[in-house]
Amino acid sequence: MNDAQVDSLAFRKALLQSERRRIYGITAFLLVFAVATAVRIVVFGSHMSPWGVFVLLLVVAYELWTLSVVTKALKTGHDLPRALWLFNIILEIAVPALGIAYFSSPRLAAEYRALATPWVLAFFPLILLSVLRLNPRVSQIAGIAAALGFLASAYSLGWRPSLENLSQHSATQTAVGFYAAILLASGFLAGMVSGEIRKHVQAALREAEMQRQLKEVEHDLEIARSIQQSLLPRTRPIIEGMEISGWNLPADATGGDYFDWKKLRDGRLVVTLADVTGHGIGPALLASVCRAYARSSFDTHDDVVRAMQHINQYFGEDLPSGSFATFVAAVCSNNNGRVELISAGHGPLFVYSSARDAFQEFAAQAIPLGLLPDLNAGEPVILDLDCGDMVVLATDGFFEWENADGEQFGDERMTRTIRESRHLSPEEIIAELYSAVKAFANGTRQIDDLTAVVIKRVTNGTRTVGTAG
Secondary structure (H helix, E strand, C coil): CCHHHHCCHHHHHHHHHHHHHHHHHHHHHHHHHHHHHHHHHHCCCCCCCCHHHHHHHHHHHHHHHHHHHHHHHHHHCCCCCHHHHHHHHHHHHHHHHHHHHHCCCCCCCHHHHHHHCHHHHHHHHHHHHHHHHCCHHHHHHHHHHHHHHHHHHHHHCCCCCCCCCHHHCCHHHHHHHHHHHHHHHHHHHHHHHHHHHHHHHHHHHHHHHHHHHHHHHHHHHHHHHHHHHHHCCCCCCCECCEEEEEEEECCCCCCCEEEEEEECCCCCEEEEEEEECCCCHHHHHHHHHHHHHHHHHHHHCCCHHHHHHHHHHHHHHHCCCCCCEEEEEEEECCCCCEEEEEEEECCCEEEEECCCCEEEEECCCECCECCCCCCCCCCCEEEECCCCCEEEEECHHHHCCECCCCCECHHHHHHHHHHHCCCCCHHHHHHHHHHHHHHHHCCCCCCCCEEEEEEEECCCCCCCEEECC
16 A cells, blocks of 8 residues: 555554554553552552552543544644654553553562562553554564563663573563563564554445445446436437337436437427447447437438438547447438438447238448547438338347347347337337347347337328438
């Protein structure tokens, strides 16, 4: 973890909270030690110095003051001065050292006093509680300070280090060094534990931060999804002789597909469907841009080819490198069942003939939007639909959805599903199509956006299929 992460606000807060718990522990231990010492003196007649109790209570008062400083720092978001951290270590470790040197029972022989007094035991809880500093170096310093403090207090009582005649040293002579080594080792062991706890705290904070960011992203995606869905038509268009419905289901929270319809100035209705490469928030933004250009272009140009060229020109300028969009427009005339169909890279386009109970597929008349500055579109397909005839526009999310065996749903299953539901309304046909592809997939994940539009002729008329030219 780098310094920026270590010094993050979350970690500093966790450090202060841990320090507050450590102070609770220190205070509780010192009070228990003070009470136990007082009981030994008053009840059992121990000759331990009562000044030791007074010193303990003074340190408790200081710890309570430090607690108020830590609590204030937590509320204000500030850190504690480094000098205060260091002073606390020295002060707390100095308490048992002073106790050994000055407050032990004088009835204990001087050479045994440093080993036999209860004050020596106070080093270990203090070293243990240093773990809550979440800093291995602090625990190591506490161990070093405890070892040096113990040696200093023993020295004040008459112990002297010596390297001469080692085999002749008394038990007390060797035990002082042994105790000091144990205190030193305890500090380094506490440092190891502190380091592990620190890693877990940092990992937990990272996880919490990731969860927070994930929730923010999910919230933003939900907003983006709501906005994108609000751009889709909410009601069926009204045009004599035809029923039209559309449907969209992104693979993610947002997607790169959209459908739309809009009344033109001459009373005709233009139905559009587009598929921007990819799916997610980026393609969703581009799909919204494409929709805006399409609406503007069809407002400006009655001719569908010129409108498509206008969309390609301006939308292409906004596309990042490597991105494009397939786009199809169907211009529907009132009452006579005529549909003018042109596609920029989107296909196949399905046209169902009720009289022949057969499908005809049309390829795109131009390259996808955004690949080249000039669309070079061919002439649109002109359809005169009879009653029961349909134009079905769908994105490749339907055709390419695979089952567990890697087999795609494909065009054949799609046209068969549409034929079997040809007597239904456009909404119901799309619902049947989605049910069929879901049943075929049998639990495999949807990896691409699904969008479909069905244009169905519902009154009699004369039908021919051809190309203007």
